[in-house]
Amino acid sequence: MSAPVIPGRQVEQARSRQPTRRNVELALLVLVWLVGSLALLLVSMGAADEVVPETWTVIGITGALLLGIHLAVRWLAPYADPLMLPTAAALNLLGIAMIARLDIAEALRAAANDTDAPGSDALDQALWLAVGAIAAALVLLVVRDHRALRRYTYIWGLTGVVLLLLPMVPGLGVTINGANLWIQVGPFTFQPAELAKVVLTIFFASYLVQTREQLALVRHKVLGLGVPRGRDLGPILVVWAVAMLTMAAQTDLGTAVMIFGLFVGMLYVATGRRSWIVLGVLLMVVGGLLAYTLFSHVQVRVKVWLDPFAYANDEGYQIVQSLYGFAFGGVMGAGWGRGYPQLVPFAENDFIFSAIGEELGLVGAFAVVVLFAILIQRALRTAQASRDAFGALLVTGYAIILGLQVFVVFGGVTKLIPHTGLTTPFMSAGGSSLLANWIILALLLRVSDHVRRPDPVIVRPDDATTEVVGRP
Amino acid sequence: MSELVITLMRFGFLIALWLAVVAIVLVLRRDLAAPKEARPQAAASRLPSPSAPPVPPQPRAPRGSGRSSSTPRKLTVVEGELAGTVIPLGSSPITVGRAADSTLVLKDDYASSRHARFFPSDGQWIVEDLGSTNGTWIERTRITGPTVLRVGAKVRVGRTTLQLQR
Numbered sequence: 001m002s003a004p005v006i007p008g009r010q011v012e013q014a015r016s017r018q019p020t021r022r023n024v025e026l027a028l029l030v031l032v033w034l035v036g037s038l039a040l041l042l043v044s045m046g047a048a049d050e051v052v053p054e055t056w057t058v059i060g061i062t063g064a065l066l067l068g069i070h071l072a073v074r075w076l077a078p079y080a081d082p083l084m085l086p087t088a089a090a091l092n093l094l095g096i097a098m099i100a101r102l103d104i105a106e107a108l109r110a111a112a113n114d115t116d117a118p119g120s121d122a123l124d125q126a127l128w129l130a131v132g133a134i135a136a137a138l139v140l141l142v143v144r145d146h147r148a149l150r151r152y153t154y155i156w157g158l159t160g161v162v163l164l165l166l167p168m169v170p171g172l173g174v175t176i177n178g179a180n181l182w183i184q185v186g187p188f189t190f191q192p193a194e195l196a197k198v199v200l201t202i203f204f205a206s207y208l209v210q211t212r213e214q215l216a217l218v219r220h221k222v223l224g225l226g227v228p229r230g231r232d233l234g235p236i237l238v239v240w241a242v243a244m245l246t247m248a249a250q251t252d253l254g255t256a257v258m259i260f261g262l263f264v265g266m267l268y269v270a271t272g273r274r275s276w277i278v279l280g281v282l283l284m285v286v287g288g289l290l291a292y293t294l295f296s297h298v299q300v301r302v303k304v305w306l307d308p309f310a311y312a313n314d315e316g317y318q319i320v321q322s323l324y325g326f327a328f329g330g331v332m333g334a335g336w337g338r339g340y341p342q343l344v345p346f347a348e349n350d351f352i353f354s355a356i357g358e359e360l361g362l363v364g365a366f367a368v369v370v371l372f373a374i375l376i377q378r379a380l381r382t383a384q385a386s387r388d389a390f391g392a393l394l395v396t397g398y399a400i401i402l403g404l405q406v407f408v409v410f411g412g413v414t415k416l417i418p419h420t421g422l423t424t425p426f427m428s429a430g431g432s433s434l435l436a437n438w439i440i441l442a443l444l445l446r447v448s449d450h451v452r453r454p455d456p457v458i459v460r461p462d463d464a465t466t467e468v469v470g471r472p
Numbered sequence: 473m474s475e476l477v478i479t480l481m482r483f484g485f486l487i488a489l490w491l492a493v494v495a496i497v498l499v500l501r502r503d504l505a506a507p508k509e510a511r512p513q514a515a516a517s518r519l520p521s522p523s524a525p526p527v528p529p530q531p532r533a534p535r536g537s538g539r540s541s542s543t544p545r546k547l548t549v550v551e552g553e554l555a556g557t558v559i560p561l562g563s564s565p566i567t568v569g570r571a572a573d574s575t576l577v578l579k580d581d582y583a584s585s586r587h588a589r590f591f592p593s594d595g596q597w598i599v600e601d602l603g604s605t606n607g608t609w610i611e612r613t614r615i616t617g618p619t620v621l622r623v624g625a626k627v628r629v630g631r632t633t634l635q636l637q638r
Contacts, residue, residue: 024499028492035485035492042481083496090492272605335482360486367489374496385581387570 021082022074028086029066036062036093039336040122043097046337047104054120058100061126062093065133072137076144077449081382084448087375088426088441092434094368095427096125097336098348098355105342121348121429128431132438139442146446150390153206160200161242163192164259168249180250181421191432193246193255194423197262198436198443201397204263208270209390211235216271228275236276239263240283247291253298254422258404260284265400270393305418318345322413325358326365333361348429350421354413368427372406382448391447398440543595544623544636552632553579565591568629569602576634582606583630590621597621597636606630 037059044051066089073080100122107117143149149156167173167180174184182189208215215232240260247256264280291298300315308316308323321344328339341347341355348355357365379399386392405422412419423433547566549557559566559576566575569587578587584604591598600618601608608615609628621627627634 028496028499031492031495035488038485038488042485045481046478083500086496090496094489332486333482335478336485338478338482360489363486364489367486367493370493371496374493374500377500387585 020078022070022078025073025082025085026070028082029070029089032086032090032093033063033066036090036097039094039097040100042336043101043104044337046335047101048108048337052104054103054123055100058096058122058126062096062129065126065130069133069136072140073445076137076140077445079449079452079454080445081378081448081452083374084378084441084444087371087378088437091368091371091375091426092129094356095352095424095429096122096129098341098352098359098427099125099429101337101359102342102348102355104337109342124431125429125434128434129438131431132434135435136438136442136445139439140446143443143446146391146394146443146450147388149202149394150206150209153203153210156199156206157203160196160203163196163199164242164246164255165249166192181252181255188431191430193250194432194436195439196255197258197401198439200259201262201266201394201401204266205390205393205397207235208266208393212270212389215267215276216273228273228279233279236263236267236279236283240287244287244290247287248294251295251297252421253291253301254408254420256287257284257408257420258401258422260287261404262397262400265404266393266397269396270389301418301420305415308415318351319413319415319419321345322351322354323415325354326414329358329361329365331362333357333359333364335359349423349433350409350419350428351413352424352427352429353410369406369410372402372425376403378448379444382444382451385451386447387451391450395444395447398444401440544597544621544638546637547590548635548637549576550626550633550635551628552630554632561590561592561597563592565589567602568632568634569604578630578632580630580632583632587629588627599627604629 040055040059041051044055070085073085100120103118103120103122110117166183169183172183172185173180174182174189176182176189181191181193183192184190215228215235217229217232243256243260246259247253260280260283264276264284267276267280268274292302304311304316304319308319310316312320325339325341325344328334333339336359339355339358341358344351344354353365353368356368360367376399379395379402383392383396383399386395402425405425408417408420408422409424411417412422423430425437426434545561547559547561549555554576557576567586567589568574568576568578568583569585570578570580570583571585574586584602584606586602587604588608589600589602591600597620598618599608599610599615599621601615610619610621610625621636623636623638625636627636
């Protein structure tokens, strides 16, 4: 018999030196907050030639919130990845600065027209950041071990589908700007699809951990690709049907693309079979063609994408103004407050990236892209290091969501792909999106804390007794 | 405000923004390099391991060049976090991977949970990949099926290299 070689105690000592890196996180957060505050001040100086009073309020609120969430992480997830929080905070602060910049433009416009100045969206966004940060702390507090989420697999799935279809309920759903994405409760409007993606990722991860062995089976090969068995096609078809239904109900492509892309991506990661990607792309093409023939607004989006300048004064106005913005910004940008991002309709949510491109130029826009890339890399790195399949799939799912959203939005505003209505994570104005993304961040922090935490005592099953010591 | 101040503020902010990004990237790089820095300490603290007396200075060159008539007696980790660990070869197979029930448990993100298996057959030792993500390599070739190992052959699994020794 060969004796198992597990250098338990020694490995434990080596790993217990694992630093928590919380001070690094704090230092980066302070740096990022200083840059964000500088942005807010420059916005005021550049656009209004004075420091508007809201600026100091927003700087104070964001500083207090970031410190608060940092302390929460220190207490609840001490070994979490030190880069996720600063990266997300940087994106959030840049978003708030740009929203503050558009606020000033709106106030000037209102003053010119002798109408009342609208409320401060930047202040609203800072308050939504507070809601998001508190939600993130609560998630960290309640979910002490992400594996507990696996207990409610099908409840998550059901919740996700209900959230997706909630705007269809008469009396609850409201249609804003032609898309039926919102529900109204009292004075608040909310986009339940944003929360649906959080919940559905938990469901997909949990479900795929159970079934991936089956779904990876292959009966025969066509063109070097294993073809999945017929009866295993069920799940992907069901998700496809749900995505199509959502699209039909909401008259919006974005959510459907995201949900289906998320499932296909996770299916590939769980099984390692490229054929799922091929199948997913085929189904997406079929879905796209169906949507194109059935819905006129999809036809408009494609038409505008192919030749926006032919419709520069009607349907293509938004995308054309966005392209002009990028052109005006050039490489170095016009400077905070020195461009005209307010000319793009909905610059504060769908088109915030073109506003960044206009005022910060290619250099600033690249910084944003790099920040997103870092956040996604940290999530994938956590998945790679994760020793439980559920945690790995969960964070991979969130990485896919972030990546897909960034690609669809940035691709849309730069006319690489047809524009679909999705929000830019952490940047766009909008409470639902911010809340959902901070919950996602909390779950990423939770899994990375679990991954980086040093092992307690390694207990090796003995011949006589088998004891398993869980984590504290 | 003068045009100069505006230009200075414009470029100043971009520099500040990229400084923050670079700071994050620098931490990221340190984080990626961290396991390497920790390695010598981990190896040093493992030396007095009672379960398997390690042989610290491993001869890199194979002792028996070419096919040796003598049978291998041990499998030694020559590279990686567990360098210095020796597994005596008996009659039972040896599994390598991240799974806790492997004979050699690797803490290596580039290894699969059930990565490779070594087993004896007719006095020879054979290595087999168990469907790992990054593959099992002998010297610079990725193995595709069960492969007979010569004494002195180096097998790479993730960031760990194992050598079959007499």
